[in-house]
Amino acid sequence: MTEHFTPAVRRLIAATLINTLGNGVYVAVGALYLTRAVGLSVAHVGAGLTIAALVGLIVSTPLGVVADRLGPKRAYVGFLLLQAVTMTSLTQVRSFEWYVVVAAVTAVADSGQRGAKGALIAGVAPSDQRVRTRALLRVVTNIGIAVGTAAAGVVLTIDRREVYVAALLANALTYMVAAAVVRFGMPAVAKVPAKSGPSGLTAFRDRRFLVFVGLDGVLSMHPALLQVGVPLWIATRTDAPRWMISVLLVLNSVAVILLQVRISRGTENLSGAARAGRKAGVLLAITCVGLALTDVTSGVVTIGLLIAAALAHVLGEMLQSAGGWGISFELAPPGAQGQYQGAYAMGHQVGDLVAPLLVTTVAVSWGWPGWLLTAGLFLVAGLFVPVVVQEPELVMQPQV
Incomplete structure (x- = not known):
């Protein structure tokens, strides 16, 4: 490999x-x-x-x-x-x-x-x-x-x-x-002295990048769906056996191990990475719709919907990761990869803070309307990624 x-x-x-x-x-x-x-x-x-x-x-x-x-x-x-x-x-x-x-x-x-x-x-x-x-x-x-x-x-x-x-x-x-x-x-990578490199505030002045970080933060809330939302939903709101929780978690891990590298192909450039972000939003929205449907189904239909939702989720997860990596690398100016990677991580950190509350209080507690609202958030975030990343009007040239 x-x-x-x-x-x-x-x-x-x-x-x-x-x-x-x-x-x-x-x-x-x-x-x-x-x-x-x-x-x-x-x-x-x-x-x-x-x-x-x-x-x-x-x-x-x-x-x-x-x-x-x-x-x-x-x-x-x-x-x-x-x-x-x-x-x-x-x-x-x-x-x-x-x-x-x-x-x-x-x-x-x-x-x-x-x-x-x-x-x-x-x-x-x-x-x-x-x-x-x-x-x-x-x-x-x-x-x-x-x-x-x-x-x-x-x-x-x-x-x-x-x-x-x-x-x-x-x-x-x-x-x-x-x-x-x-x-x-490993070989050393050249450091960038302050007097010759970009300003330490370059990433915070790059409006296009910051808007992308916010959208990616919304998309990066997907781990809470699988780790918090799905287990609670299966246990409290469906008739699916609880062992399905383990099945879906294992399915996710195996899929990432087998497919993440392949799914990432084509996201090395900005346009391909932006398309991956859009597809991720659509797939994560489909995941939430599938979970919403299990509120009114039973038996084999519920199990089938849970598996389909898990597959949509892991594909969206892998595309979101690959797209985010590609965009964060491509938008960083020379000498500022460290600070841009740090700023990129902020979106994930905010998502990690907000996601458990959103999933438990909105999706799981409200039932199917909550899942549809969550689907809308993922869909909007994903659709706007290509718009923001490739929109010249949102660009502010970073100051060095």
Whole structure:
């Protein structure tokens, strides 16, 4: 799968796989560690995550500028090592206040490494391979998290503090190993000094890009459909067996692993990426319509609609990802890939904050009218992506 990629990209793929194996373990055990081993309440964990998400949103673009100024490779390695420190610090948490501090610094490191990684991809991959590289990294991420989550079953079965701590330290180790793979196995990407590069506010002055980020943020609310909306909807509003939740989740993961790279073809240029965004909006709208119909169906018809909705969802998800990658790379001026990748991530971060509330209070609680309203949001966002991205009147030349 990686034979056509440069050695630097293959190194980045290896580092990503190592890191996400540890992330998969933490995804499965993190919340239980905090509640069962540390003794925090579920409300405290939720509040800490919300605060951390807001911190990550605020610092995302400025840290992208840091990646441009320091050089993407140096910044990426630094943020990975900071994540190793915060993961280790999490094993020493004894209070809610300390947890909030660690979670906030973790959010800073996570936002920083996202922007730096995007800029690093832009620096080491040929322009026509950037989106394909992103796609393969997403496949590798899914594989790593799936394997790590499965391995976490041992930790969850033993259910003892010292085993949870060992799992967290193992995740910290994967950050350090990944940092070493990047540090010693990849070429440096030139840094862009402030006096010769774009302004640190360039992305915020680019109206076309900011409107796209907002639209992409709406489209990026799709994970909440599958992870929050569908399980609640199946369990409370349909007669479908609850094991269908697992079937749909597995279907999603398998489809991404098998098809993400192929679906991403043609999104390397601006027009192809914009079309992918439009198709994503249409498919996510179809997903919501399919779920709305299950409010009045039963038996085999409901199961069939759920599977069809899940297929539309995963196709829309993959197209949204590929289109967003292509647009974010193509609209960034030279020397500003870090800050543009950081600003691009803000849309996803806002979507992650808003989506659970939208899905639970509108779609699931209102029933089919709520699903149709949600469908309308996805459809409008998708249809406007090509209009905004390719509309000259919305362009403001970034100031350097």
